Amino acid sequence: MSALALDGLSVTLGGARVVDRLSAAVEDGEWVALIGPNGAGKTTALRAVAGLVSHEGCVRVFEEDTRRLARKHLARSVALVPQVPVIPGDMTVRAYVLLGRTPYLSYLGSERHSDHVAADAALEQLDLVPFAGRRLDTLSGGERQRATLARALAQDAPILLLDEPTAALDVGRQQQVLEIVDALRASRGLTVLSTMHDLTLAGQYADRLLLLDRGQLVAAGSAEEVLTRALITEHYGAEVDVVDAPGSGFVVVPVRRPS
Amino acid sequence: MRVWFPASLLFLAAALLTGVLVGPVHLGVVNVIHASFAHVFGLRSPLTGADDAILWQLRLPRVILGAIVGGTLAAAGAAYQGVFRNPLADPYLLGAAAGAGLGATIVAAYAPASSLRGDLLPIAAFVGAAVAVIAAYALGRSAGAAAGPTALILAGVTIASFFTALQTFVQQQNVDTVQEVYSWLLGRLSTSGWHEVGIIVPYATAAWLIILGHRRLLDVLSVGEEEAAALGVNVARVRLLVVAAATIATAAAVAVSGLIAFVGIIVPHTIRLLAGGSYRHLLPLSVIVGAGFLVLADVIARTMMSPAELPIGVVTAFFGAPFFAVVLRTTRARV
Numbered sequence: 289m290s291a292l293a294l295d296g297l298s299v300t301l302g303g304a305r306v307v308d309r310l311s312a313a314v315e316d317g318e319w320v321a322l323i324g325p326n327g328a329g330k331t332t333a334l335r336a337v338a339g340l341v342s343h344e345g346c347v348r349v350f351e352e353d354t355r356r357l358a359r360k361h362l363a364r365s366v367a368l369v370p371q372v373p374v375i376p377g378d379m380t381v382r383a384y385v386l387l388g389r390t391p392y393l394s395y396l397g398s399e400r401h402s403d404h405v406a407a408d409a410a411l412e413q414l415d416l417v418p419f420a421g422r423r424l425d426t427l428s429g430g431e432r433q434r435a436t437l438a439r440a441l442a443q444d445a446p447i448l449l450l451d452e453p454t455a456a457l458d459v460g461r462q463q464q465v466l467e468i469v470d471a472l473r474a475s476r477g478l479t480v481l482s483t484m485h486d487l488t489l490a491g492q493y494a495d496r497l498l499l500l501d502r503g504q505l506v507a508a509g510s511a512e513e514v515l516t517r518a519l520i521t522e523h524y525g526a527e528v529d530v531v532d533a534p535g536s537g538f539v540v541v542p543v544r545r546p547s
Numbered sequence: 548m549r550v551w552f553p554a555s556l557l558f559l560a561a562a563l564l565t566g567v568l569v570g571p572v573h574l575g576v577v578n579v580i581h582a583s584f585a586h587v588f589g590l591r592s593p594l595t596g597a598d599d600a601i602l603w604q605l606r607l608p609r610v611i612l613g614a615i616v617g618g619t620l621a622a623a624g625a626a627y628q629g630v631f632r633n634p635l636a637d638p639y640l641l642g643a644a645a646g647a648g649l650g651a652t653i654v655a656a657y658a659p660a661s662s663l664r665g666d667l668l669p670i671a672a673f674v675g676a677a678v679a680v681i682a683a684y685a686l687g688r689s690a691g692a693a694a695g696p697t698a699l700i701l702a703g704v705t706i707a708s709f710f711t712a713l714q715t716f717v718q719q720q721n722v723d724t725v726q727e728v729y730s731w732l733l734g735r736l737s738t739s740g741w742h743e744v745g746i747i748v749p750y751a752t753a754a755w756l757i758i759l760g761h762r763r764l765l766d767v768l769s770v771g772e773e774e775a776a777a778l779g780v781n782v783a784r785v786r787l788l789v790v791a792a793a794t795i796a797t798a799a800a801v802a803v804s805g806l807i808a809f810v811g812i813i814v815p816h817t818i819r820l821l822a823g824g825s826y827r828h829l830l831p832l833s834v835i836v837g838a839g840f841l842v843l844a845d846v847i848a849r850t851m852m853s854p855a856e857l858p859i860g861v862v863t864a865f866f867g868a869p870f871f872a873v874v875l876r877t878t879r880a881r882v
Contacts, residue, residue: 335773338777339776339777340773340776340777358779359776359779359780359781360779361779362779363777363778363779364779367777368774368777370773370774370777373770373774374769374770374771374773374774375770376769376770376824378819378823378824378825379766379769379824379825383766383825384770387766387767387770387778388778390767390775390778390779390780391778391779393763395764396760396761396763396764397763398763443778
């Protein structure tokens, strides 16, 4: 059974078709990366899956059409980590992570013991216990990223949507975050759909890559199949070499040709 | 954190006591407390007839009214700041003040002078405030709910300007009413027995319950509309309910006490700076501290130039602003 199935997904924003008849499936436990040039519709596709923009076509989460799911029930299945989360600076890390329990609470209700347990587990898994009482505006960029990830974990959703999880992080933090996601995927059996700018990292961490260009799916498959010089040159308009580095996958290297 | 609740309750108790004790006639602390309980529980009051009337018919209603209005304005301000994620939002943001002003001016200008007029003014102010906010809400929605709270705030500004223009026009046509309207606009807590308290209590109670009920959801909204929606929250519904509750309460407060500026901004922000920004603490503390703050402001308003009274709106701004400046400076390091 696919954890996530997109069937002819189209999104129109301000008259422009940003995602165009996208069909794809993400298997249970799989990590799929959406890649493509700026404006290809990667983020919009994620937002459509999270139910944040209206769409045509069909998004199914564990065989259920998301349009038939109440917002709250969708949030129990799908957790989104946005590229630039809104950080309420005066909130403590623990209170912030506890917000992830929102889909499990009644409208005017408050958290029960089980919700605090889930939040504590998420804090622990992301090594945030020492930060639990700190205000968010005292954290570094990498620590905030982990806090947002912990909030998504507290949501206890089987599908994790990550929008550019490594944007604005240095190369060490990038690896750290992706390793954490991979470990969580294994320990919690999560299914991950992420957008990625860094093609090399996308190829190293994702099981499969979906290449979007102008809203359409133009290539799908393993890193070996998608990260080819021809495809990247055609869709990114970039001069690159793709180097097969044994043990580290395919490395996409920008090339500057003498003019 | 736990220290702030007892501290704020102590502040409120001290304010209430000061409110009933301060006045031209000396009543005494013990008598006042004893007599108040005696009235509530239907026992015999220890005060003489005249003193008892001063307490029960004059001071206590006014103090209680001040507490309810103050708590309501502070809670409404905090609620508005939460749903609009805008620190400068106050209860009058969506045109409630301008609408109430227009309603009051129309009555002052056109209603025949009779005993009914005194009753008509608060009703007109209430209706004016409600109409203005509903108009702003409708305009904001039609301008595109997708544009988010900004569209709503701009709609509020638009409606407020329009209603103020109308009010100014009516006033220009009826210059003799300027005094009456002006003194009303500056806000005052005047009571005739428990009449005003009776008017505001149902609205205030309902609004407090609704706003406090949403305190957890207002925390969720602090991560922005999109993320709140991704967490399963129906943001539009939360906003509508909270704005409706805050508006009705504000309209009721305006109707009985005129426009009292600054309480809705200064009280929540002071609490934010001292006790943190979570709405779970902020909202109940705003009710308690707002109540105490307005009672104290009223004590100053009626004693400073006694027997004349200062408009209470002048007092809240005059003492509130410097106090807020001090809080801002001393907590700067932590912010």
